[in-house]
Amino acid sequence: MTSYLQQFDPVTQALLATLFTWGVTAAGAGLVFLTRTVNAKLMDSMLGFAAGVMIAASFWSLLAPGIDMAEQMGQIPWLTAVIGFMGGGLFMRLTDRLLPHLHPGFATDQSEGIKTSWQRSTLLVLAITLHNIPEGLAVGVAFGAVSAGLSSATIGGAIALAIGIGLQNFPEGAAVSMPLRREGMGTGKSFFLGQASGMVEPVAGVLGALFVIQMRGVLPYALCFAAGAMIFVVVEELIPESQRVPAHIDLVTIATMAGFSVMMILDVALG
Template sequence: MEKFLSLGPVAQAFIATLFTWGVTALGASLVFITREVNQKLMDCMLGFAAGVMIAASFWSLLAPGIEMAEHLGQIPWLTATIGFMGGGIFMRLVDRFLPHLHPGLNSGKAEGVKTSWQRSTLLVLAITLHNIPEGLAVGVAFGAVAAGLPSATIGGAIALAIGIGIQNCPEGTAVSMPLRREGMSKTKSFFYGQASGLVEPVAGVLGALFVLNLRGVLPYALCFAAGAMIFVVVEELIPESQREFKNIDIVTLATMIGFTVMMILDVALG
């Protein structure tokens, strides 16, 4: 840990997002053990992931962003509004134009511009959509620590990386398992599942570099990442986790547990 703490923020962000990508790969590796995961369990895992992301959006991103805005002499509510809505609008535009297919749906329900890409590619792109704001959030959090603002702590950045890593596990499974059920080999199913997390180290490094060079945009960047993550939760994770009506109650509890776990991590480490 001491060696990690002695590294620069960009290197810290890179290592932290390598961890989050690794947990995505761990989730994808379930294809080597089984061909199918119980639907109720999968729904609960997605609900848990949603809870983690909601908590991380506030405790690790939005609240520190508002505090930083005040410290820098900005109008806190205006900075939060611009950043948060900007993140949501950005994700809507990406969702509108990037071809992708949500897990559990047939190829005819692919979103984005029309394309002849394979189902496996579209599934990977759907989860990659999640991972862009997640990697960005981790990178911005570590970059914020280097800026020396009191609301940004190394413990909070580490807590965010751990929380996002935990919720990445079901995302890797959500890509690899459907492909395995459709007859794709274990190795190829795993490859596509883990590939969805490869964008996180890239986004993490870019996020850290961006805020290090533009200190004044830090509050906006944190709120932007929060807005992007909330968009993903509401647009995809919650609807997917509650597609089976009979599982709604237990999935809701799983979402609350995910929120609680992330809240404990952030408050205890931050």
């Protein structure tokens, strides 16, 4: 895979990688063709696994390389890391506050963001789309970073990040399509809306790669920014959603640790 991607420019690499992550979102949404519902314990475990992957990716694939790059570029590493990391979190907080969305399992009147009369299905899709913005951005920035020629950015590390993001996208696709199907929506439409939540990733990935290629000096900030945005999503949404049922908390915690371990292995082995 590494040799195949190396024949393309970083923007094309980012596009191909995020098309893969979108495809895994569609695969998760495709569960709706096999069953009308997914066991709650299994779904919570998958969301916990996704949280673990994102936590590990935030450090191993984004924050740590960003700190190394800042040092190599003569910046103050800890200051760059804090500015970028907190900037990512604040950006997601602003987006969360403004973009209308509804988390699975909540009543329509519990939607967040600016109040609208949009349909419940649209609000559910936007909730997962909100997750996918920083994920696509992270993959794009990782591939764009490789073009800078710094030792801390490798094509293997970028591929590991894309694989990890893909793995955790599977339950996110199902988290949209399955509730819609349970509420009586047709199978085809439930699948379409579920996979649509991942469409933003190729867009964010290409924009992220283009941005860091054109503005090399902000590369460390961009990596830390993506890390902060992903951690915000994990703490504000994925972990609470996965632990709503007290009886599932221990299993979900183990699943979260398993997700972290898988992403750590991918990054260390490939990066």
